[in-house]
Amino acid sequence: MADLFRQTKTIAVVGLSPKTHRASYAVAAYMQAHGYRIIPINPREAGKTILSEGCYADLAEARQHHHIDIVDCFRSADDIPPIAEAAIQIGARCLWMQSGIVNIDAARSAHEAGLQVVMDRCLKIEHQRFLVHINTATESE
Structure with a gap:
């Protein structure tokens, strides 16, 4: 997972809410604050901005503009x-x-197509664990 975080630049957040009290917003804002580009995906908010980024209706539309x-x-x-x-x-x-x-069938399809798959885990929490690992490794050197 550490390699995933190191190699990632852009995260599309499907279901990103413009409401600041929602988990999707908190996670996306955290990741954005840590240098990742956030691409909001929410058909109800398409054409608007969330976290100062243009929101798209779906992944295909977003892919026309972003990797x-x-x-x-x-x-x-x-x-x-x-x-x-x-x-x-x-x-x-x-x-x-x-x-x-958790969706096993979707995970299987994505995995078979070569994607890394993570289920039932919070991106923010896993990133925080990654940072603790990096900081601990740096301190022991």
Whole structure:
């Protein structure tokens, strides 16, 4: 996972809400503050901005303007299969399903297409663990 964070530049957040109290917003804002480009994906907010970034209706539209490394999903497990297929089609490196989201079939499809798959984990929490690992390694050198 450390390599994934090191090599990632752009994260598409599917289901990113403009509401600052929502988990999707907090996670995206955290990742943006740590230097990652956030691409909001939310059909209800398409054409607007969230976190000072233009929002797109879907991954295919976003891919016309940005290379996407991670597709971070804040959608129900039942909504994941078409998102996984879109992540495959746009050439994403990773399909990430946030805490509480598990879809084995979508994960299998994405994995078979060569994507790294993470399920039922929070991107922000895992990034914080990565930072602790980096800091600990630096201190011991």
